[in-house]
Amino acid sequence: MQEFLQQLANGVAWGSIYALIALGYTMVYGILRLINFAHGDIYMVGAFAAYFLARAMGVGTVVEASPLVAAAVLLGSMVICAALGVLIELFAYRPVRRSSRITALITAIGVSLFLENAGIRLFGADPKFFPQVIAPRTIALAGGVMVTNHQIMVVVVSVLLMVALTLFIQKTRTGKAMRAVAFNRDAASLMGIPVDRIITITFAIGSALAAAAGFLVGLTNPKIEPLMGIMPGVKAFVAAVLGGIGSIPGAVIGGLVMGISEYMVVGYISSTYRDAIAFVILIIVLLIKPTGLLGRNVTEKV
Amino acid sequence: MSGARGVIGTVAAIAVVWAIDWAGSRILNPYIYRVLVLCSINVILALSLNLVNGITGQFSIGHAGFMAVGAYASAAYTVYAVPLMLGAEASKGGWVAAAAFLLAILVGGLVSAVAGFLVGLPSMRLRGDYLAIVTLGFGEIIRVAILNIDAVGGARGFAGVPQRTNLAWVLGGAWVTFVLIRNLMRSYHGRALLAIREDEIAAEALGVPTTRYKITAFVIGAFFAGMAGALFSHYTYLHTNSFTFMKSIEVIIMVVLGGMGSLTGSILGATLLTALPELLRFASSERLIIYSLLLILLMIARPQGILGRREVSFRSWFSRRRSRPTPAT
Numbered sequence: 298m299q300e301f302l303q304q305l306a307n308g309v310a311w312g313s314i315y316a317l318i319a320l321g322y323t324m325v326y327g328i329l330r331l332i333n334f335a336h337g338d339i340y341m342v343g344a345f346a347a348y349f350l351a352r353a354m355g356v357g358t359v360v361e362a363s364p365l366v367a368a369a370v371l372l373g374s375m376v377i378c379a380a381l382g383v384l385i386e387l388f389a390y391r392p393v394r395r396s397s398r399i400t401a402l403i404t405a406i407g408v409s410l411f412l413e414n415a416g417i418r419l420f421g422a423d424p425k426f427f428p429q430v431i432a433p434r435t436i437a438l439a440g441g442v443m444v445t446n447h448q449i450m451v452v453v454v455s456v457l458l459m460v461a462l463t464l465f466i467q468k469t470r471t472g473k474a475m476r477a478v479a480f481n482r483d484a485a486s487l488m489g490i491p492v493d494r495i496i497t498i499t500f501a502i503g504s505a506l507a508a509a510a511g512f513l514v515g516l517t518n519p520k521i522e523p524l525m526g527i528m529p530g531v532k533a534f535v536a537a538v539l540g541g542i543g544s545i546p547g548a549v550i551g552g553l554v555m556g557i558s559e560y561m562v563v564g565y566i567s568s569t570y571r572d573a574i575a576f577v578i579l580i581i582v583l584l585i586k587p588t589g590l591l592g593r594n595v596t597e598k599v
Numbered sequence: 600m601s602g603a604r605g606v607i608g609t610v611a612a613i614a615v616v617w618a619i620d621w622a623g624s625r626i627l628n629p630y631i632y633r634v635l636v637l638c639s640i641n642v643i644l645a646l647s648l649n650l651v652n653g654i655t656g657q658f659s660i661g662h663a664g665f666m667a668v669g670a671y672a673s674a675a676y677t678v679y680a681v682p683l684m685l686g687a688e689a690s691k692g693g694w695v696a697a698a699a700f701l702l703a704i705l706v707g708g709l710v711s712a713v714a715g716f717l718v719g720l721p722s723m724r725l726r727g728d729y730l731a732i733v734t735l736g737f738g739e740i741i742r743v744a745i746l747n748i749d750a751v752g753g754a755r756g757f758a759g760v761p762q763r764t765n766l767a768w769v770l771g772g773a774w775v776t777f778v779l780i781r782n783l784m785r786s787y788h789g790r791a792l793l794a795i796r797e798d799e800i801a802a803e804a805l806g807v808p809t810t811r812y813k814i815t816a817f818v819i820g821a822f823f824a825g826m827a828g829a830l831f832s833h834y835t836y837l838h839t840n841s842f843t844f845m846k847s848i849e850v851i852i853m854v855v856l857g858g859m860g861s862l863t864g865s866i867l868g869a870t871l872l873t874a875l876p877e878l879l880r881f882a883s884s885e886r887l888i889i890y891s892l893l894l895i896l897l898m899i900a901r902p903q904g905i906l907g908r909r910e911v912s913f914r915s916w917f918s919r920r921r922s923r924p925t926p927a928t
Contacts, residue, residue: 332728389895396902399658403855404898406848410891418884531735531844538732569754573743576736580721583733587724 299441304564305557306438310448310517312556313455317510318533319540319548320462321503327479327543328499330398334405335385337530338412339378339504343511344427344521345420346374351428367430371454371512375505382504383497391493409530416523424522427515447516458509459549462502466545475499479543528572535579541592550590554578612774620767632766636834638873639769640827643776645853645865647823650780652851653859654789655816656796658731661718661738662824663846665711667839668741669825670832671751673707674760677833679750700763704772704829711825712818714741719817723810726799738847746839756838764834772830773866776823781862783819792816796860856897858904863911868904 318340325333350373351366360366389408393401434446466472477485478495486492514529515521536555540547555575562574582590623632644662651659681699718737725733751757783789791812794802803809831841849872857868875893879886897905 326728389899392899393902396898399652399855399859400898400902403852404895406852407891407894407898411888411895414887414891418888527845535732535736538729542728567747569747570743573740576740579736580733580740583725583729584721587729589729 300564302440302442304560306442306444306448308557308560309553310444310451310556311560312553313452314510314514314552315529315533315536315555316549316552317455317458317506317513318529319537319552320459320545321507322534322537323540323542323545323548324475324499324503326537328475328482328496329390329394329401331390331401331405332534333503334402334530335408335412336503336507337526337528337533338409338416339382339385339526340507340511340514340529341416341521341523341526342381342412343374343378343504343508344515344525345416345425345511345523346377346508347371347430347512347515348425348427348521350374351430356428356430362430362432364431367450367516370430371509374512375508378508378511379501379505382500382507386497386500413523413527420523422523424520427519427521429519431516445517451513451517454509454513458506462506463545465502471495471498532575535575538589539579539582541589543593544589544591547589547591613771616767616770616774619770620765623766634873634877636764636766636769638870639766639773640831640834641850641853641869641873642773642866643769643823643827643830644850645857645869646773646776646780646862647820647827648850649854649857649860649862649865650783650792650823651816651820652854653861653865654780654784654796655792655813656799657813657816658727659718659734659817659820660731660844660847660851661734661736661741662820662850663842663844664718664734664738664741665714665821665824666828666831666846667738667745667842668714668821669707669711669828670837670842671745671748671757671828672710672825673703673829674757674832674837675751676706677703677763678757678760696761696763700768700833703763703833704768704826707829707832708822708826711828712822714825715818715821716814718821719814723814735844735847738842738844742839742842752837754839756836757832758836760832760837762833762835764830769830769834772826776826777862777866780819780823784862788812788815852894855904856894858906858908860908861904861906861910864904864906864909867906867911871905 318336321336321339322333325331325336347370350370354360354366354370356362356366356370385408389404390401393404431447431450435443436446436449437443466475474485474490474495475498477488477490478492482492485495510529511521514525532555533552536551537548538551539554540549540551555578558574558578559571562568562570586592623635627635644666648659648662651657677699681703685695685699714737718734721730721733745751746754784793791802791807794805794807795809795812799809828842831837853868853872854865855868856872857864857866876886876890879889882889
């Protein structure tokens with residue numbers, strides 16, 4: 298039982314990170330019907346942006362590690378990645394928006410390869426050690442479960458960001474416009490909604506969330522390298538599909554399912570099957586419910 | 600192709616292929632020879648994926664999984680089954696070994712076709728991006744499963760597979776793949792596949808059994824991918840790292856770059872994409888950055904791929920009597 302709860306706690310922390318990345322996938326997909334393959338690499342850039350920001354601020358030498366410093370690093374890397382996301386949309390995705398979807402997909406893969414290889418060139422291929430912006434501590438929970446304060450922070454920050462995102466989408470004018478564009482882009486445009494600007498905002502928000510995930514990963518597993526985004530990127534996308542792509546609560550549920558099931562496999566079967574379990578669950582879910590857990594059923598029209 | 604001309608063509612092609620290999624292994628330096636072999640294997644992969652993605656209009660991103668199945672099945676066959684059947688005879692080379700290798704390629708293709716059938720089954724219920732992600736999932740599951748089979752080396756890689764592949768085998772394989780898929784495309788069944796691509800509901804309404812054809816496309820595509828895998832496993836070090844989803848994506852890029860639905864486009868795309876990273880070697884550490892930028896620029900400049908849906912043929916160069924291309928939607 299204690300073992301189970303321990304794996305559950307680890308899985309929830311790791312799943313929150315998947316969920317944050319999956320949100321960006323699902324938002325972009327909802328609006329553009331584009332699988333933004335570069336999203337996992339934006340998460341990598343987020344981790345590196347936080348790394349360099351923390352180094353530039355002199356964390357550990359000039360300033361003490363504190364929650365305030367961590368918040369500054371987090372916000373800084375979110376802003377940097379939001380700008381990167383907007384630039385990518387402007388220079389790579391906008392020119393192919395009128396082309397077929399597979400063209401857009403290949404462009405996204407091109408951007409992904411570009412970010413990875415530019416990352417190797419700029420940051421070096423060897424792993425970097427993420428500075429300790431918050432001193433690590435282990436906390437014992439009820440039932441003998443041990444968690445680190447970093448893991449708690451991962452969950453808390455993720456929940457805060459998800460609540461903020463939901464409020465933004467449900468309550469603000471821009472959020473309403475985003476829902477309208479996702480529902481029907483042409484009709485939204487006819488109603489006077491500035492579609493291009495809404496798409497830009499979507500990329501900015503999605504990329505900022507990926508940056509937050511990158512920062513949080515840097516906290517919990519402090520080894521970062523330019524190819525770290527590939528596998529989490531794919532799995533977060535699987536999480537988004539699992540939950541029903543285009544659905545924001547679906548992305549969160551999908552991310553948590555993925556994170557928990559991975560830790561259960563590591564704990565009870567073998568860590569070599571870790572990369573396969575996500576896909577096994579995905580295939581089972583899709584065969585039972587072809588549009589994911591919370592996906593809308595799209596009726597076929599002639 | 601009428602009977603007699605077909606036979607003459609086949610014999611001539613085999614002669615040309617062996618001549619190229621004979622000359623190639625003597626004239627070309629080993630590096631270029633190796634690039635040519637890998638290039639031909641990629642041509643087979645691109646052609647077979649084009650059957651699923653370009654011609655039938657499905658979207659598979661698990662092609663590396665089929666390649667892995669073919670590679671490991673054929674390698675296991677050569678390492679474990681052939682010595683049992685032929686004894687020491689097989690290890691000497693010569694005609695017996697060549698026949699055993701041919702059989703190994705077929706084994707790789709057939710086992711992979713079974714996997715293709717299993718992966719094709721969800722296409723009855725899923726479409727579009729959901730199908731794509733399931734094929735990706737199957738590809739990764741296959742890779743992880745192989746990684747956990749100790750008899751084929753697991754994480755150590757499969758050592759001791761005899762190196763039987765040469766340029767003649769891969770060129771021959773590419774040629775066979777091209778001819779078979781081209782003939783399929785021109786047949787009644789090929790028209791049904793194209794109809795599914797153009798409009799699945801309309802095709803269904805006209806009496807095309809769409810599910811059966813979609814699964815058939817997956818099976819045939821997987822067969823040739825398995826063949827490519829068999830050629831690959833008998834050429835170079837065999838490890839599951841060669842079959843990650845990045846390999847599947849690489850093949851998709853080849854197909855899209857050449858033009859979805861154009862077979863000659865796939866050959867062009869596979870050749871370009873294999874050669875391009877090699878040609879960019881002068882730029883050493885920047886070469887993959889240049890490569891990715893070129894990919895983005897090409898997609899912006901020519902979204903339909905280099906050839907679109909057109910085919911290039913020698914006949915059309917000589918007599919300009921080319922039939923109109925199939926109208927694009």
